[in-house]
Amino acid sequence: MDCSVKIELRQPVTEQDFQLYYDLRWRILREPWTRARESGQDEHEQNAFHIMAWQDGALLVGVGRLHYNSPEEAQIRYMAVEKAYARRGIGSLILRELEANARSHGARRIVLNAREEAIPFYKTHNYQLLGQTSTLFDSLVHWRMAKEL
Numbered sequence: 001m002d003c004s005v006k007i008e009l010r011q012p013v014t015e016q017d018f019q020l021y022y023d024l025r026w027r028i029l030r031e032p033w034t035r036a037r038e039s040g041q042d043e044h045e046q047n048a049f050h051i052m053a054w055q056d057g058a059l060l061v062g063v064g065r066l067h068y069n070s071p072e073e074a075q076i077r078y079m080a081v082e083k084a085y086a087r088r089g090i091g092s093l094i095l096r097e098l099e100a101n102a103r104s105h106g107a108r109r110i111v112l113n114a115r116e117e118a119i120p121f122y123k124t125h126n127y128q129l130l131g132q133t134s135t136l137f138d139s140l141v142h143w144r145m146a147k148e149l
Helices: 015-028 090-104 117-125
Strands: 007-012 049-055 058-066 073-081 109-115 128-136 139-146
Touching: 007 090, 015 049, 015 058, 015 073, 049 090, 058 090, 073 090, 090 109, 109 117, 117 139
Parallel strands: 073 109
Antiparallel strands: 007 049, 049 058, 058 073, 109 139, 128 139
């Protein structure tokens, strides 16, 4: 990561934070395939751990979410980094923060569903590929991955 750029991680708190958070998620993960903004949220939003990555405290450049499937298993969803900021270590910072939250709450395992292009990223963070899981919008194949904590 560029040392001159300071990335701050923080949870969304205000309504404006959440608007920016959900907008980034939708633009990166859903807009190219659907105009339906509600497709970018699910039933776990209220009880999830949300994290935002801010460049120099002012520009939102990435987001991620963690929820719990059981006390022992956490699930990462909706990881997204602005395309102009990809491959700068921001996704790794977000991922480590989500993993730290899972560990601090006693989870022993993290699962996620990765798009094909994200598999190498998760593999570098010691996630194991378990197999194909679903296809969104008739074209986005997802792969189940897991990591023991």
